[in-house]
Amino acid sequence: MRFRHPDGTLVHLAYCTNVHPAEDLDGVLAQLARYAEPVRERLGAGTLGVGLWLAADVARALADETALARLRRELDARGLEVVTLNGFPYRAFHAPVVKRAVYVPDWTERARLDYTLDLARILQRLLPDDVARGSISTLPLGWRTPWPSERDDAARRRLDLLARELARLDRPVRAAIEPEPGCVIETTGRLRRTLDQADPEWIGSCLDLCHLAVGFEDPAAAVAAAAPVVKAQVSAALQADDPADPETRRALAAFAEPRFLHQTRAADGRSWDDLDEALAAGGPGPWRVHFHIPLHAKPEPPLATAHDTLVDTLGVLLGGPAALVDHLEVETYTWDVLPAELRPGEARTLVDGIADELAWTRDRLLALGLHEVIS
Template identity: 55%
Template sequence: MRLRHPGGSTVHLAYCTNVHPAEDLPGIHRQLSGPAARVRALTGAARLGLGLWLSHGVTRALRSDPAELVRLRAALDRLGLEVVTLNGFPYQGFHQEVVKYRVYQPDWAHEDRLRYTLDLAEILTGLLPDDVTEGTISTLPLAWRTGWTRDKAAAVAANLDALARGLRELAGRTGKTVRVGFEPEPGCIVETTSQAAALLGGADPEYLGVCLDACHLAVGFEDPRDAVALGLPIVKFQASCAIEAPPGAQRALTAYDEPRFLHQTRCAAGAAGYVDDLGAALAGGLPAEQPWRSHFHMPLHAAPPPPLATTASHLGELLRLLMAAPLTRHIEVETYTWSVLPGRADVAEGIAAELNWTRRRLAALGLEEI
């Protein structure tokens, strides 16, 4: 979906397709003609934006056969879908039975991560609509925090320099700019927006910046005003909600302790009030007298059964602040957890409801759909 900001710029709203399992090109085409087309019909959108997730295997297939990229772009056009942003965080295997810490591999110390991201950028220039010259890619926040050494930091710095050079060369060759946003996440080297400013402040601001994920910021109990004033380009914003439990009611989170994804959990007690996964918190890793927030992406439009809640109000405040200028023009609804939510849900209906929730809030901020 496209919306016009009161200042005249175009803001793109999409949903992230990492919610749909697919690790090959036939699977991607089934996504487009199946759930994505259904979401478009349910929203009534003239053009539905997709934050496409392409695994490493899919990127290799598209790069090795240019005809496949042309076919993919044609399928998007035929179905009324468009892509201006890619999710480049998961490398592969995002819907395996157990993902957990694997999602951070390979990290930015590895050549494979650099090559994958540059391949995504090349692909994105071929998928951008004809009237769009700027695309974005979100990626992991450098690395998981353990095993960080001086040598690893040096390798990451070298790869970020190579990434910026590659993106600059791509822009010169194609006339299309692709920017990459590093996504602060609890437990990682870049965990907070202040760490992002410290560790990424020397990166090329023309091509590298941050992707702010509302769920991650909420789990970190970050003030939205501080988060948007970090001094780095906000390449992309992921509209997402964390789950929250009030003091003394944390056992209600048991239904969300599932084995596939990592659910970093924090309380408001400071640095000591953090564990890597919800199961560790429920086993006594966090004090019960503090509210907890867990990295479990929840539907934007619907609250869980009481006493649990989501951080939708935190998301709403971030949207308000980001759209004031606007500070970013790419918004991606990213609730990848539909398959592990307690109870049964129609994923396409849920995603459509999330997009409608978001477009209503953007309309309330003065944006008009075009």
């Protein structure tokens, strides 16, 4: 989906396909048929943006021209376009247990650089002809421990190599570092130090609005620190105002699940690497939890989402006289680990849920003064 900001910037909205498990090209193509095209039809959109997640083995296979042409044909035939890729998970993002494995390989390792360059070469071939540039979101260097100074130096050298290789591509593709709680780059303040050492033409930030909220960051200050903002992931964090309340603790416990890491932060600065650790420690709130909640489907009280941070950050990014980002990606990958009452079922499918999230985001963009470009 495309929108025009009052300053003339073309803003792209997509949903991220890391919500679907696929470790080979056939699986990716099946996703497009089963989910992406029906989402487009449900929204009545002529063209739908998809933020593809391509596992490392798929990205390597798409070096073959025939395979890549097959993917491009399927996208075109189903009314789908790609301007951004999610290059954060390397593979096995839907394994029974992911947790900290999602940060491997990190930016000290050659494999991370090679994977990101594979994605860049694919994306330049998938970009629509009338699109100025593509983007690839990537992890915030790695998990914070162990991270001695020599690892920081190694990661910086990899990012320098990345920038040089991106500059050689036929079409512009920019990398976007995504701060995340618990990682080397957890906040936009720490991100600024890395961006100041990188080439701003090729490397900027990806602001995940759930992560921003979990860190209790101020939207305006965070956007300023993260410039240039290459990409934003529209996502909502779980919030518990009174985690000491027994009913609230019971409700939170339903979100403590074994697949993904759910970093938890308290407003007073306390932090835990996973929700079960926070529940064991206890203490006053409010708490915010790294659990991507569907944008349109808030949990029942006593839980909530950090809705104000989400809306306020979108306002900072796109509500002013100039668009500060042009790639938006709805990234709720947690649908099948949500508590039962929030999961898609027979009456409302995953297609319905994704379409409703995109419709929610579309309404926010229109309220900010953008206009939908009908294709």
